[in-house]
Amino acid sequence: PGGERAADGWRVTWRGCAVMGVLNVTPDSFSDGGRYASLEAAVTRARAMRDAGARVIDVGGESTRPGAEPVPAEQELDRVRPVLRALAGEGALLSVDTMKPEVAREALAAGAHLVNDVTGLRDPGMVEVCAGAGAPACVMHMRGEPRTMQRSPQYRDVVAEVHAFLRERAAAVLAAGVPSVLLDPGLGFGKTAAHNLALLRALPELTCGPHPVLVGASRKKMIDLLAGVPNAADRDPGSLALHLHAARQGAAMVRVHAAGVHVQALRVQAALEDPTFTPGR
Numbered sequence: 672p673g674g675e676r677a678a679d680g681w682r683v684t685w686r687g688c689a690v691m692g693v694l695n696v697t698p699d700s701f702s703d704g705g706r707y708a709s710l711e712a713a714v715t716r717a718r719a720m721r722d723a724g725a726r727v728i729d730v731g732g733e734s735t736r737p738g739a740e741p742v743p744a745e746q747e748l749d750r751v752r753p754v755l756r757a758l759a760g761e762g763a764l765l766s767v768d769t770m771k772p773e774v775a776r777e778a779l780a781a782g783a784h785l786v787n788d789v790t791g792l793r794d795p796g797m798v799e800v801c802a803g804a805g806a807p808a809c810v811m812h813m814r815g816e817p818r819t820m821q822r823s824p825q826y827r828d829v830v831a832e833v834h835a836f837l838r839e840r841a842a843a844v845l846a847a848g849v850p851s852v853l854l855d856p857g858l859g860f861g862k863t864a865a866h867n868l869a870l871l872r873a874l875p876e877l878t879c880g881p882h883p884v885l886v887g888a889s890r891k892k893m894i895d896l897l898a899g900v901p902n903a904a905d906r907d908p909g910s911l912a913l914h915l916h917a918a919r920q921g922a923a924m925v926r927v928h929a930a931g932v933h934v935q936a937l938r939v940q941a942a943l944e945d946p947t948f949t950p951g952r
């Protein structure tokens with residue numbers, strides 16, 4: 672797998688890191704000049720990220736940010752289904768970012784290839800949907816619920832607890848017939864910045880295992896706490912720093928807003944890390 676224990680800790684074998692582009696199809700994410708305008712805008716953005724080199728487009732119809740209000744399944748589905756249908760067969764892999772089994776089922780039928788469930792497939796119905804459709808799933812760690820998870824999260828040992836959760840959930844969903852899983856520490860989902868740092872520093876313990884690891888730090892609050900960047904739109908440099916670290920520690924994929932920036936930086940990093948790489952000329 673990704674690394675072997677060396678005398679001085681973990682040595683990670685380089686395997687390259689892919690980009691998952693974030694596509695929020697929530698009303699606040701596109702100038703909601705009516706449904707068509709936002710659908711058109713969403714598809715245009717997805718194509719731009721794909722053309723910039725994103726391997727996967729993560730389509731989400733319900734914000735899972737701290738304090739976010741829940742959205743009914745039908746409304747969430749009305750947002751994501753047209754976008755998935757428009758993008759299906761156009762070259763990028765599609766993931767559906769949802770916590771609801773009924774949304775996942777319809778999204779997979781509309782062309783999604785994998786399910787990105789921030790609850791770690793907590794709902795048994797979600798396990799059934801993924802197993803039934805033969806769809807891979809991203810198993811992410813979240814402590815509590817989006818609405819309340821950032822109210823003083825506490826752990827005895829955040830790395831041990833998160834890694835144990837991911838190992839257990841992965842084994843359970845694979846045993847239930849889900850064909851394959853990605854593991855994700857869930858940065859910012861019931862974690863302080865200190866917890867997020869500990870998880871980023873312990874990534875080799877996760878990436879040396881059999882499952883690919885997905886990391887999502889893009890534009891998150893921890894970047895403000897580390898570098899004083901109050902506006903999320905200004906946090907791409909810090910996002911890149913965190914994601915290059917994650918890739919260097921063996922992450923297989925990073926979930927990003929600035930797809931082009933990350934694709935270029937990860938290609939340069941891959942060349943740096945690959946002694947057999949021969950530059951064009």
Ligand SMILES: Cn1c(SCC(=O)Nc2ccccc2)nc2c(=O)[nH]c(N)nc21
Pocket residue numbers: 731735736768787789809811855857858885886887888889890891892903926
């Ligand atoms: C759906 N989803 C999210 S949404 C949170 C977010 O982007 N907040 C945010 C975005 C921009 C600014 C501030 C906060 N984060 C992950 C993740 O880290 N991993 C996986 N697998 N899925 C994820």
